Structures are given as structure tokens and as C-alpha cells.
Amino acid sequence: MKQYIARRVGYSLLSLFLLSVTIFLFVRVTGDPVSLLVEPGASPEDIENIRRQLGLDQPLWEQYWHFMASLFAGDLGQSFYYRVPVLDLYFQRLPHSLLLAAVAMALSLLIGIPSGILAAVRVDGFWDSAGKIFALLGLSLPQFWVGLVLILFFSVYLGWLPSSGSGGVLHLLMPAFTLGWYFAAAHMRLTRSSMLEVLGSEYIKLARLKGLPEALVIGKHALKNALIPVITLAGINLVVMINVAVVVETVFAWPGIGRLLYEGITFRDFPVVQGVVIIGGAMIVMVNLLVDILYALIDPRIRLES
Amino acid sequence: MAVITPVTTDTVASTAPFWRLKGFPVIPVSILLLIAFVAVFADVLAPHDPQIGSLARRFKPPFWLEGGSLVYPLGTDHVGRDVLSRLIFGARVSMVVGITAVLVAGSIGTLLGIMSGYLGGWADQVVMRITDTWLALPALTFAIFLAAIVGPSELNIILILGLVYWTRYARVIRGEVLSLKQREFVRLAVVAGCSSRLIMWRHILPNVINSAIVLATLMLGVVIVTEASLSFLGVGVPPPKPAWGLMMADGKKGLMVGYWWLTVFPGICIMLMVLSANLLGDWLRVKLDPQLRQL
Numbered sequence: 001m002k003q004y005i006a007r008r009v010g011y012s013l014l015s016l017f018l019l020s021v022t023i024f025l026f027v028r029v030t031g032d033p034v035s036l037l038v039e040p041g042a043s044p045e046d047i048e049n050i051r052r053q054l055g056l057d058q059p060l061w062e063q064y065w066h067f068m069a070s071l072f073a074g075d076l077g078q079s080f081y082y083r084v085p086v087l088d089l090y091f092q093r094l095p096h097s098l099l100l101a102a103v104a105m106a107l108s109l110l111i112g113i114p115s116g117i118l119a120a121v122r123v124d125g126f127w128d129s130a131g132k133i134f135a136l137l138g139l140s141l142p143q144f145w146v147g148l149v150l151i152l153f154f155s156v157y158l159g160w161l162p163s164s165g166s167g168g169v170l171h172l173l174m175p176a177f178t179l180g181w182y183f184a185a186a187h188m189r190l191t192r193s194s195m196l197e198v199l200g201s202e203y204i205k206l207a208r209l210k211g212l213p214e215a216l217v218i219g220k221h222a223l224k225n226a227l228i229p230v231i232t233l234a235g236i237n238l239v240v241m242i243n244v245a246v247v248v249e250t251v252f253a254w255p256g257i258g259r260l261l262y263e264g265i266t267f268r269d270f271p272v273v274q275g276v277v278i279i280g281g282a283m284i285v286m287v288n289l290l291v292d293i294l295y296a297l298i299d300p301r302i303r304l305e306s
Numbered sequence: 307m308a309v310i311t312p313v314t315t316d317t318v319a320s321t322a323p324f325w326r327l328k329g330f331p332v333i334p335v336s337i338l339l340l341i342a343f344v345a346v347f348a349d350v351l352a353p354h355d356p357q358i359g360s361l362a363r364r365f366k367p368p369f370w371l372e373g374g375s376l377v378y379p380l381g382t383d384h385v386g387r388d389v390l391s392r393l394i395f396g397a398r399v400s401m402v403v404g405i406t407a408v409l410v411a412g413s414i415g416t417l418l419g420i421m422s423g424y425l426g427g428w429a430d431q432v433v434m435r436i437t438d439t440w441l442a443l444p445a446l447t448f449a450i451f452l453a454a455i456v457g458p459s460e461l462n463i464i465l466i467l468g469l470v471y472w473t474r475y476a477r478v479i480r481g482e483v484l485s486l487k488q489r490e491f492v493r494l495a496v497v498a499g500c501s502s503r504l505i506m507w508r509h510i511l512p513n514v515i516n517s518a519i520v521l522a523t524l525m526l527g528v529v530i531v532t533e534a535s536l537s538f539l540g541v542g543v544p545p546p547k548p549a550w551g552l553m554m555a556d557g558k559k560g561l562m563v564g565y566w567w568l569t570v571f572p573g574i575c576i577m578l579m580v581l582s583a584n585l586l587g588d589w590l591r592v593k594l595d596p597q598l599r600q601l
Binding site: 155265266 | 435
């Protein structure tokens with residue numbers, strides 16, 4: 001067990017290292033990093049100064065050392081546009097992203113789990129087909145298209161919901177649904193397949209033989225076990241949601257991490273872009289590690305197999 | 307004397323052309339073919355120049371609304387460019403970017419997946435660790451990051467999408483190669499003295515090509531959505547080129563004042579293309595490759 005955890009932690013550290021190297025190298029190899037790291041409109045002398053200041057005249061490994069040293073000190077550089085450290089900006093926006101992700105997750109589970117159960121109980125029935133279409137649409141439709149159509153209908157045509165910004169509960173509905181639909185599709189598919197697997201197991205047959213009502217068999221006995229993988233996926237997806245909301249947040253002008261990334265692009269604020277990508281990647285590596293360890297704790301087969 | 311009739315197999319089933327196979331997605335394939343046709347003959351089909359407009363005729367509505375005319379059947383945008391012509395040329399951008407990006411990602415991923423799976427050892431470790439790491443970065447965020455560094459252009463977008471998505475091929479193909487490696491014909495080839503390179507090229511590659519094709523079809527939809535999202539965010543195909551995502555970003559400003567046709571039409575085009583690619587991919591997955599059914 002200890003050995004297994006040690007290996008997973010080792011792999012994750014390696015992933016984090018590769019992540020930092022990837023980001024470091026792409027910035028320095030694919031162009032002149034100074035042009036990204038100085039503010040637009042700087043004079044040639046300024047550029048030379050900054051090049052020396054940032055140590056870009058030094059060998060690559062030494063530059064990487066400095067890059068990592070400042071990362072570990074929690075220094076992601078300073079935003080050109082807001083003139084505050086990137087990390088401060090990040091934590092300022094994080095609560096908005098968390099709120100959006102939490103509501104979107106709740107919606108996606110509210111849609112995904114019941115429709116997944118219905119689809120599994122009546123395979124190839126009406127709900128199964130309807131669910132398949134709903135899932136396919138959720139996975140295929142670009143989020144900005146869903147968002148804009150919602151705005152067109154609920155804000156422009158009906159005038160019920162505000163089209164952008166944050167504040168009340170009403171502001172949350174459309175962005176959360178747009179973000180949640182994509183994930184609802186994944187949660188529905190997993191609920192369905194996991195439910196089907198559980199329904200085929202011996203203890204469910206026993207419960208039926210005992211003469212328990214079907215609603216109790218499915219709602220209590222089967223559901224408990226079928227939901228385990230779904231909840232795990234939801235946990236991972238919550239972290240993913242924080243990091244992939246850039247399109248939704250841009251469409252609805254929601255002031256979260258994704259919007260920060262978008263502002264970073266439009267204002268050519270490279271430290272912000274780099275910071276958001278680094279933190280996002282690190283977050284996902286960490287949550288994957290956490291799930292691996294939790295699974296090994298719960299299920300001995302996993303740790304014995306490898 | 308009894309007449310002996312020769313045993314016949316069901317010739318209809320064995321010689322039926324592929325489009326008469328069970329469940330062949332006729333409509334999605336027709337849509338994709340139509341988009342491809344429009345993309346190829348955009349110069350002939352488009353009634354106007356997609357990049358030149360005139361401010362005198364901006365924000366004209368589609369022809370069935372008041373103030374619209376058949377000269378601009380789907381209306382004009384904020385600088386007076388014909389929406390239909392831009393949609394037609396946009397098909398070309400989507401097709402070119404989508405197909406070449408999938409080819410780039412597919413070639414890198416298949417090559418590295420085969421080498422990683424067949425050679426094993428440190429080559430496998432290196433490729434798989436890179437794959438794990440890159441998969442941890444959300445694809446769109448990774449693509450935005452790369453686009454912010456190298457700057458937007460059509461070629462850059464293709465390379466970026468190729469770089470972001472090859473890892474998905476590598477992982478699936480590697481898994482298949484691992485099981486192929488244990489098969490008799492590969493072992494016999496080793497005994498016969500074939501070099502590793504020859505085995506990978508002549509014996510492994512033809513056996514994973516089906517999976518690669520299925521993945522490519524499924525990836526086409528993903529790549530097109532990502533390209534449109536990048537263009538929508540302003541780091542994709544640079545203006546004034548008519549990309550569907552870019553048209554929607556431009557049209558967004560007009561949405562609140564009722565110029566809905568600027569966002570709805572390109573949106574429908576993206577939706578149709580991505581849905582069709584996904585439906586075709588799903589069908590191919592079941593038909594061509596039983597191993598991928600659980601994917």
C-alpha cells in the first residue's frame with residue numbers, strides 16, 4: 001500500500017515537473033519570450049534591460065532554475081494590465097469560478113443521474129433514446145453557441161434573465177446550465193452503464209427474488225452502488241469545470257478564472273495566461289492523484305494489481 | 307434423383323456496398339459531403355466576396371424579413387459583408403483546419419503510440435509520461451496558451467490542435483499494440499528475423515489503422531469545436547478570414563439589439579458539422595472496431 005502510494009506520488013511529481021518544463025520551453029523556444037513578457041510599446045533599451053533583468057541572456061537550465069524558484073515562492077509574475085501579482089488576481093476570481101462550478105455541477109447531476117437511471121431501467125425505451133440524443137447534443141454543441149442561443153431566447157426575446165455579469169441567482173442560471181449540460185452528458189452515460197452493471201449482479205437478483213418492490217430495488221439497493229463511480233467522476237469534473245469555463249465565462253461576462261484567462265489574451269497580458277495555465281494543470285494533476293489514492297484505499301484489487 | 311443445389315451464402319449481405327449496411331448514418335454523411343462540396347467549390351458558389359463589404363448596406367436582415375432582399379439571402383453583417391458568402395467560405399476554413407489538424411494529431415499519435423507500445427522500455431515511459439501530463443491540461447486552455455505564444459494564423463492553429471490532441475491517439479493505439487504484440491503473427495515475424503522497424507510498419511500499423519480512422523472521425527468534431535472556440539475567443543483564425551467561430555464572436559455584439567442572424571446561422575453550421583461527425587464516428591466505432599465500443 002505504502003509502495004503504491006509512493007509510486008503514485010512519484011508519478012504526479014514527475015507530471016508536475018514535465019508540466020513546468022512544457023510551459024517553460026514552449027514560451028522560450030517558440031519565439032522571443034521578451035516580446036511576451038514586456039508590455040506592448042516598450043522601447044528597445046527597456047527591452048534590453050528586461051532581458052537582462054529576467055536573466056534571459058543566461059543558459060536555459062539556469063533560467064529554468066529561476067523560473068521554478070519563483071514558482072515555489074508563489075510568485076507567478078505581475079499582471080501588466082492590473083499591475084498586481086497574478087496570484088492575487090487568481091484568488092480574487094476563484095470564488096466566482098467555484099460558485100459557477102458548484103451550481104453547474106448540481107444541475108448536471110440533477111439532470112444526469114435521473115436520466116441515466118431511467119435509461120438503464122428501460123434500455124432502448126423512450127427515455128434511453130431521449131437521453132442519448134440529449135447527451136450527444138451536450139457533447140457536440142459548442143458552449144458559446146448554446147450560451148448565445150440562451151441569451152437570444154431568455155434575455156432578448158423573453159427578457160426574463162440578465163444576459164451577462166454576476167450578482168443575483170438569476171445571473172447564475174444560464175452560465176451554469178451551459179457549463180453543466182456538457183458534463184450532464186458524461187454523468188448520464190456513466191450512470192447508465194454503471195447502473196446496468198449493478199442491475200446484473202447477484203444481490204439485485206436476490207432482492208427481486210425476495211419480492212421487494214422494483215422501486216425499492218432500483219432506488220435503494222442498486223442506486224447506492226451504481227453512484228460510486230459517478231460521484232468520483234463528479235469530484236474530478238468539479239475541478240475540471242473551474243478550469244474549462246473560459247468560453248462560458250466569456251459569453252456571459254462571468255468574472256471567474258476563465259474570464260481572467262480571456263482578459264489575459266485580449267490585453268496581451270502574458271503572465272496572467274501563463275499563471276492560469278500552470279495553476280489549472282497542477283490542480284488537475286493533484287485531483288487525479290487524490291482519486292488514485294482514494295480508490296486504492298477503498299479497493300484492494302487496484303493496489304495489488306500494479 | 308435428387309437435385310443437389312449448391313450451398314449459397316447470403317450474397318446480398320456479403321457484397322452490399324457500405325452505404326447499405328445496417329444503420330449507416332445517411333443524413334450525417336450527406337451533410338458532411340455537402341459541407342465538403344461547398345468548401346471545395348466556395349469560389350463558384352458564393353454570390354459575393356466574403357471579405358469585402360460596404361457600410362451602406364450593413365445589418366441587412368435575411369430575405370424573408372422586412373428590409374431583406376434575395377441579393378443577400380441571409381443578410382449582411384456589421385461591415386456589410388454577405389453572411390451567406392462568409393458561411394460558404396467558412397466551410398472551407400473549418401474543413402481545411404479540421405481535417406489537417408486531425409491528420410497531424412493522428413500521425414504523431416499513431417507513430418508514437420506504436421513505438422511506445424512495441425518498443426516498450428524507456429521509449430514507452432517517456433511517451434506515456436508526456437501523454438499523462440498533457441492530458442492533465444484542459445485541451446482548450448492548453449490551445450489558448452500555445453496560441454497566445456505563437457500568435458494566431460491558420461497554419462499555427464492546425465499545428466496547435468495537432469500538438470494538443472495527439473496524446474489521445476497515442477494512448478489508445480499503444481493499448482492496442484500491447485495486445486497485438488502478443489499475437490502469433492508478430493512473434494513469427496520476430497522469429498523470421500524481421501527488424502523491429504519492419505514489424506511496426508508492415509505488421510502492426512495495418513492492424514491499428516481501423517482504430518485510428520474511428521478516432522479520427524470522432525476527433526474531427528472535437529477539433530472543429532475547439533477551432534471555433536479559439537476563433538470565438540480571438541486567438542483562432544485571424545480576421546477578416548471567414549471562420550464560423552469568428553463570425554459568431556463578431557455577431558455577439560449585435561445580438562442584444564436584435565441582429566440574431568449573425569450568430570444563429572454560423573452556429574447552425576458548426577452544430578450540423580460537429581453532430582454529423584460524431585454520429586458517423588459513433589457508427590464507425592461500433593462497425594469497425596469492437597474493441598473501442600466501451601470508449
